[in-house]
Amino acid sequence: MSATETSAAEAGPSATPVVADTAKPDTNTRVLNTRVLRHRLVDRIYHWLMAASVFILMGTAFFPIMGWKFEWVSLHWITGVVLTLLVLIHIVRALFWQDWRAMLVDGADIRDGVRSMRSALGGRGPAPGKPGKYKILQKLYHLAIAILVLSIIASGLLMLLKIDTPLWRRNPYWFDNDTWGVIYSVHGFAALAMITLVMIHIYFALRPEEWWLTRSMFRGTISPKEYAEHCDASRWRAEDRA
Amino acid sequence: MTRGFEAMALFRYATSLYGDSNVVIGASWDLLPWFVAAGATFIILHAVVKAIAGRRHHAG
Numbered sequence: 606m607s608a609t610e611t612s613a614a615e616a617g618p619s620a621t622p623v624v625a626d627t628a629k630p631d632t633n634t635r636v637l638n639t640r641v642l643r644h645r646l647v648d649r650i651y652h653w654l655m656a657a658s659v660f661i662l663m664g665t666a667f668f669p670i671m672g673w674k675f676e677w678v679s680l681h682w683i684t685g686v687v688l689t690l691l692v693l694i695h696i697v698r699a700l701f702w703q704d705w706r707a708m709l710v711d712g713a714d715i716r717d718g719v720r721s722m723r724s725a726l727g728g729r730g731p732a733p734g735k736p737g738k739y740k741i742l743q744k745l746y747h748l749a750i751a752i753l754v755l756s757i758i759a760s761g762l763l764m765l766l767k768i769d770t771p772l773w774r775r776n777p778y779w780f781d782n783d784t785w786g787v788i789y790s791v792h793g794f795a796a797l798a799m800i801t802l803v804m805i806h807i808y809f810a811l812r813p814e815e816w817w818l819t820r821s822m823f824r825g826t827i828s829p830k831e832y833a834e835h836c837d838a839s840r841w842r843a844e845d846r847a
Numbered sequence: 848m849t850r851g852f853e854a855m856a857l858f859r860y861a862t863s864l865y866g867d868s869n870v871v872i873g874a875s876w877d878l879l880p881w882f883v884a885a886g887a888t889f890i891i892l893h894a895v896v897k898a899i900a901g902r903r904h905h906a907g
Contacts (some may be wrong), residue, residue, distance in 0.1 A: 646867045667879065670876045670879065673886065707857045725896060725897075725904065727900075736870045773850055782863055784872070786858075786870060786871030787871075788873060789871075789872055789873035789874070790858060790873050792874075793874025796874075797874060797878055797882040798882060800879070800886060801883070801885045801886040804883070804886030804887070804889075804890065805889055808890045821850070829862045837849075
């Protein structure tokens, strides 16, 4: 790649159009002249609002347990309701405006995942193919986070029955003690597992080879070179930012 | 080590109004360090595997 291409590709979304890396293009790689749109503004706003909500929820959940006492209940349930609304918007948007199939694990993902693991462990065999918009680990991570967040939201909404708010009066008699125990346990275990998954998410976001993905969650776009290097155009048809 | 596992409870318990002391009221917060440790272990293992694979790739 020439110096001109490098500077243009790294200059940001407002940069002048760049020439795609055509030195060794895949046979099915479409040559792009502009940066490739990966995450629309609304999706980036959703991601960062969700991140803020999760951090507030984890802080208000675990800091008091670790000994930092403060009035955490109001901030916790209000943020929980905000997270619930965000997730509902995301589900509707994913179903009707986005390609939700892009997040499903398919046969090619499994084949390439096995090849990647074999390659990482020093084995021989065919090289893994490129993923579409998301790698198999991203899809599995999304599935795990979806299960945890939906479990937390479902149990959390039921737990709202136990507190007085300006919108409703508490009624803890909806369920017996054993059922409340199950609801609180689901909420607690899912919240604990969230710690592990959030740690892993931040770790991958900070790894240098994943910076192109992290940058795209700020800028919204990736460069034509990044698209050609990391993605199979037949599995993710790029959307020109222009 | 064994004593540590034996002492670690998976759930929090309370006594009900009727004197039943085995009422589950939620997940045990003693598990918090274990979930943090699980995340840290994954990160360290992944970083080590990637470093070894990268070195092998450069050597090859």
